Amino acid sequence: MDAVAPLAMFVPLAGAAVLAGLTGIVHRVVADLYVLVVTIATTVLCAVLLRRTTDHRVLHWFGGWRPAHGNAIGVALTVDTIGAATALLIGVLALAAFIFSWRHLESGSRHFHVLMLLFEGGMIGFALTGDLFLLFVCFELMSVAAYALTGLKMTDAGSMQGAINFAVVNSAGSFALLLGIGLVYARTGSLNFALIGQTLAGHPADGTVAVALVLLVTGLLTKAAIVPFHFWLADAHAVAPTPACVLFSGIMVELGLYGTARIYWTMFSGALVPRQHAFGLVLLGLGAATIVVGGMMCFLQHNLKRLLAFSTISHAGVILVGLGLMNHDALAGAAVYVVGHGLIKGALFVMAGIVLHRTGALDELSLRGRGRAKRMWPSSALFIVSGLALAGAPPFALGLGKSMIDDAGAGYWWLPWLLAFSGVVTGGAVLRASGRIFGGWGSDEGIRYPADTYAELHEEHETDAAHERTPLVLIFPAFALLALSLVVGLWHGLADHVEIAAARFVDRPAYAAAVLTGHDHLISVSTKAPAVSATFIGIAEAAAAIALALVSLACQPVTARWRSKRVDAYAPMAVLRDLHSGRAPDYVAWFTLGLAVFGGLTYVAVH
Amino acid sequence: MTAAVQTLVMLSVAVFATVVVLTRDPLHQIIALTPFSISLILLFTVLQAPDVVLSAVVVGMLAWPVMVLLALGKLRRNEVDP
Amino acid sequence: MNARARRGVFLVGAVGVFGYLMWGVAGLNGFGHHTQTALRYANGVVAAASPLRHASNAVTTVVMDVRGVDTAGEELLLLAAIVGMLMVLRKADDEEIVPARLEAPDRVGTGRSRATSVVAVSVAAAVGVLGLYIVAHGQLTPGGGFQGGVVLAAPSILLLIGARHETFERFHYGLAWEIVQAIAVTAFLGVGVAGLIEGRGFLANIVGPGSLGTVYSAGTIALLNVIAGPAVATAVVLAALQIYHQMIEIRRER
């Protein structure tokens, strides 16, 4: 029996349990070294696991409860290439976050490391599980650790608000998830993905199956911050400690989408075959709404972390579009996109943390020119490169993933435009902020909401004060993540590998056979080379993002003038911003409406 | 007979849950929570789940109210003694 | 959104969700009725519980053996929540700790007679023994580590909150509770790793099944119950005491 998979999950978790007892006794330096060793060990285990999945799916039956007589009562870890790669991404981002946190956090660090390890282990378990209820337990484990991490700065009203909103909305999502599990269990008498998929396949989806699918996916899309379940994300990201944000935006949100793809392709794809396209359209619609809302809100923000948070929402929409296309080519694109986005977004949050470390503020407007005055040249260069990469500039991995989704969705003329919108607007927002902070361009006036000015008032709690130099351990993680994104993007033949992995991911009968009978059958598919035009599209998007940033820097006063006219051009955006009210009851009302709409659309799609 | 008892208990769970939610004052709400917890425990009993009953008793009637009451106490002290 | 708009949005959504859920449950078997498929997991567990594991309580067999990894996750989740609560409720830089005995001098050495204390301690001890009983018999009767753990925690909380403040301070400050919790959770995972070393899988039941119906039956099920008991008890004690400490002793610096 292969021990690597459970170890990859339980090394960080056991590390956290041991550290919880040691943390009050040992010195901070010892604790840091210990955490570093545990994190590196975890990353290595994930890498070994990835290596092993190249020729078979790695299985582990907890307690040795293997399936017998066509019945699987045991709990399984079922690891394929995409699952192992996700776990490895978690490990890499966690490593970067830990290195960054050495110098960054002062207060509350005793508990911080324990929570980060629990968070990491919960996420890895989520990526590796082949069991529906273990998925739920890992979902909750990573949620509880994440709520606590968000509330690290407990003296700050904003932190508490962010943590409360995060916990309330995600709890509502977890109820949906568990109700869905109840329906699936009632129908199939199983909690194993493969066995459920085998039982559901062949019968057209009826009400129970459709409702179970919607409830499960709603729970996961809440974690993935898909409109209208997305409200918690910006509040939580704006206040969470920067190292936690690297993991939140870099991978936690994407895990919701990973889970959606996993449960769909292992459990429901057999039952939805004739209706697959229609259900895909529902997901495409949700993804499109998320891209637009996230992108617009991103561009309207002045708080750096909140700006990045909304950018994550927009990009989550792109990934959901990749899933909604319902074929393995698009899924491969989405997988590459997740890696590309996770690395870039991790780097960007690290950069925001550096700005905070140096200046004690995060508000773009009040920071105008401060980056130049402080001579933060390396940071400014990294910021601009990250902004371009976020827009989809080649040869970074995010642009590669985007072109793969574009190719796979060739049937929809509007798809490239939608994806380009996400990249141009979020990349443009990052470039605009860099221009203002590091170049001193633009004006320092703008339309301000409480969230914009929030940073100035409270953020100084995270670090001691404004510092004069950027320590190497702070900038190194950003540099490493960006470099890694470049390496992945330049990796010759990566697209082929991922397409094969994705084709195996969606191969439900082979998955079921591997789990239930132990006979693995890995298909290989012919892959096609990405179109040459992809490079030009990426360059065009990056150029558009630069143009958008420059125009918005130059035209700031114009926006103010628009407002004074009789027709208020800002009004629609003001409505959008007012909807993000920061109040948990509002968010739960939207959650309920969203669940009803998603359910109604699926009803139409399945009928 | 079984069906009648089950129906009665389920109805009481629904009613008491609604009462808890509609009781807006937190302290009154904690009091309203007791009949809800009891009816929920009865429901678990008639659904033949003794392990869940035991858990629900220790959680619903012990751990949970203690935590909520202590938190309410702290909120009150915050107000008295800012 | 104002209250009316919010209520409107919610109610529209709620009507939709209700209708949708009804569509979902309409396809289920009637309450209390099942297809053989739906019952196969239960039948598999029942077939395994008593003959294979010598555990008469099938639920505990699921919690601590067949799906033991869920319980490992649950102990870790509890750890995360407690660490989070300790962190969030810690003393802030602009707050001070006013030891409870200074805060409420009238409670120090109240005229509580020795007899009262003896009664209190004996009642607490009785509840504690009940908790131990529930922990130890989890594989036989309803109960187990979690339920027994909370019962175990109750007397500690009551004694500490009711006791003289000196006693409260002596037992609350310091890391003993946290260390015990960490040891218990680590031990739980340690049992899991032992199964891996045996080559039978994480959390495999590596101890012999014992004889059905005795305290020593069911192998690691009993062992894991005994480990989970203190893990849960310390978690509950830490949660309650930290809120109490926050309530009584922490206040804004003047």
Add this chain to the structure above:
Amino acid sequence: MIDHLPYVLAAWLLLVGLYGVATSRHFVHLVVSLSIAQASTYVLLLEVGYVQGGSAPIFKDVPSATRVVDPVVQALVLTDLVISVAVSGLLLAFIVQSHKRTNTTDPTAPQPLAG
């Protein structure tokens, strides 16, 4: 159809609980309402595992051939109960600290992060 009425209870608990959250004017009320919504999950799971005429899944005095209710869902509910307490405890801690800085327990009060 009458056989399906018990499932309505789960839907009702979920929606009543969420209604309480959506209309709440006090954070503690919000947390309590959230726990009511969570009760829907216990109820649904136990209902789908109930077997007409089945006894509790404990074989102390009964031969193991008797009809019993599903032990698996009961195990799932046990885990779910722990999760509920853990999340509530954490939420209460946030609420206590939030109240110190904002002097309000009203979730609909203006929030520092809005827009």
